[in-house]
Amino acid sequence: MIGGIDARAINxxxxxxxxxxxxxxxxxxxxxxxxxxxxxxxLWGPDEGRYVDAALQMMDSGNYMVPAYSPAELNFSKPPLTYWVIAGSMQLFGRNTWAARLPYALAYLATLLILFAMGRKVCPGKPWLAPLVYATSLFPFLTSNIISTDVLLTLAESVAVLGFMMFAWPDSVLQRRYGRLLMWLGFGLAFLIKGPPGLLPLLAIIAFTVLCDGWRAAGRLFAAGDLLVFLVVGFTWYVLVISRYSGLLHYFIHDEVYGRIFTNMYVRHSGSFGWIVVYAPVLIFGTLPWWGGAVRAVKVAASPSSWRTWREKRSIRLLLFLWFVLPFVVFCLAKSRLPLYLLPLFLPLALLVASRMAPAFDLASRRNAFLLAAWVGTLLSIKAVTAYAYGAHIDDDVGAREVATAAVGIDYRALVFVEKATDSYAIEEQTPWGMRLYLGKPVYGIRWMDADAATQICAAIKAQGQSLLLIDRGISREDLERALGHCQASATPAGAWRKYLLFVAHD
Structure with a gap:
């Protein structure tokens, strides 16, 4: 008995x-x-705080078209759908951490349901096995509680690939008719979540279609009406903001595409062996407790005879293999590498593992049911520990309470963090943006080495009125006063917090 349901009735x-x-x-x-x-x-900084901060900025400004960290700092590094989803949840359920994370729990659940639908095509006798593998694999479980683009991206990509499966292996006329439309809708949403990386499963779909059905069949994937849905959903926002902000097209192509793939500008494990350092632990430990099925799936996939058989039979397993391998190769070749990039690849991995384990795996076995129940308890324990006993140094809620204590009795309308950082990207990584959720005040992040740092500080004070300056200890008070002299503002010492000296500034 697991979760109140008799396991023996399942299998x-x-x-x-x-x-x-x-x-x-x-x-x-x-x-x-x-x-x-x-x-x-x-909220754990920096990423979770950034996403929630941008959603709050949209809510406070009423401008849902242009993502921004603060009233003065636009942020086009990601398309807006993630921010829209977070903002919508907080509009409905309040400005709190639970509401900010609610879309991710729902996306995790929805992904399991889509995997169930895929499982009916991959292993019809046990369609529940693939979502079970995904739900209880360590990496997908842990990431389901992380505010990022990748959980939502995984859901959108699963919708897209399910649409292709309906089109390529239809169970009814309706599936054949609407599967391709669903595929392009999913890719449109994926593009609005993360841009070009959201289209990586399309490489596998095209490769599979060409290998099994030829180039002419691949051309049929791009039906005009369905492709229009993708363009409207995925590109409308890009067209609007590019037409409004000059230089934005160059930024998208040069920084967000070329920079992430071919350069080290984002300082994300770009070395020759960086992909091993980042991705090997994810695949080794993230597939727990399904190592046995994963190893068997890899052995089968590594056999050239399997590829020939899959191609001759137009097997759905060939699609799953390509869906995992082709994006993984792209991630390894790209110079920007982070563990969460691999999350969508746990979809084909779960399906491949399920296809290998389905003939022998019996959930009615008392041993299997007991081990699964014990593992679920372990996963929940891990989640409890991370919630209550770990991460205080990166928890913006903890940091916000400490700042509130350090600045007790002081009236301020914004927090202005001034960092002595070597590059502009470090501002994104070092500023605790999530404090905005807990203190209810805009957060600014300013790099002291910028030529216009003084202008940025003065502009923030002028826009917000009395502000709390959190100044990197490496910046002298004399240099700060000279910077404030640009706008005849004054700063009064107000204590210290971690690596910052606190000042109350007003013009």
Whole structure:
């Protein structure tokens, strides 16, 4: 008995389980793993704070078209759909951590449901196995509680690939008719979440179609009406902001595409072996506890005879193999590498593992049921520890309470962090943007080495009125006073917090 449902009823004998019962089991598991302790942990900097801060800036300014860190600092590094989703949740459920993370728990649950639909095509007798593998694999479980683009991107890509599966292996006329439309809708959403990386599964879809059906069949993927849906959903925002801000097209192409793929400008493990350092631990530990199935899937996929058989039979396993391998090669070759980039690849990995384990895996076995229940308990324990006993040094909720204590009795309308950073990207990484959620005040991040740093500080004080300056200890008070002299502002010492000296500034 797991999650209140009899495991033996799911898998008894050779007959396939009832879809409604197994689907309910997956929903219960997804709710248990996705929502438990979901709002208990504060925002971890820098990434979680950045996304929530940008959503709050949209809500406070009423400008949902242009992402921004603060009233003075625009942020086009990511398309806006992630910010829209977070802002929508906080509009409905309040400005709190639980509401900020709610879309991610829902996305985790929705991804399991889509994997269930995929599982009906990959291993029809046990469609629940793929979502079970994904839900309980260590990496997807841990990331389900992290505010980022990647959880939402994984959901959008799963929608797109499910659409292709419906088109390529239809169970009905309706699936054939609307599968391709769903595919392009999913890719449009993926592009609005993360730009070009959202289209990586399309490489696998095209490669599979060409290998099995030829180039002419690949051309049929690009039907005008369905492609229009992709263009409208994925590109409308880009067209609007590029027409409004000069130089933005160059920024998207040069910084966000060329810079991330071919340069070290974002300082993300760009060395020759950086991909091993980042991705090997994710694949080794992130696939726990399904190592056995993963190893068997790799052995089969590594056999050239398997490729020939898959191609001759137009097997869905060839699509899954290409869906994992082609994006992974791109991630390894690109110079910007982060663990979360691999999250969407756990979708084909879960399906491949399920396809190998389906003939022998029996959830009615008391041993399997006990081990699974114990592992679920372990996962929830890990989530509890990270919520209550780890991460205080990067928790913006903890930091906000410390700043509030250090500045008790002081009336200020904004927090202005001035960092002695070597590059502009460091401002994104060092500024605790998430404090905005807990203190209810705009957060500015300014690099002291910028030629116009003094102008930026003065502009923030003028726009917000009395502000709390958090000055890197490496900046002398004399230099700060000279900077404030540009706008005849004054600063009064107000204590210290961590690596910052606190000043109250007003014009």
């Amino acid at each position: 008894r004998g050779a007959a396939p389980p009832r879809t409604s019962r197994t689907l309910l089991w997956i929903v219960v598991l997804g709710i248990l793993l996705g929502f438990t302790f979901q709002g208990s942990r504060g």
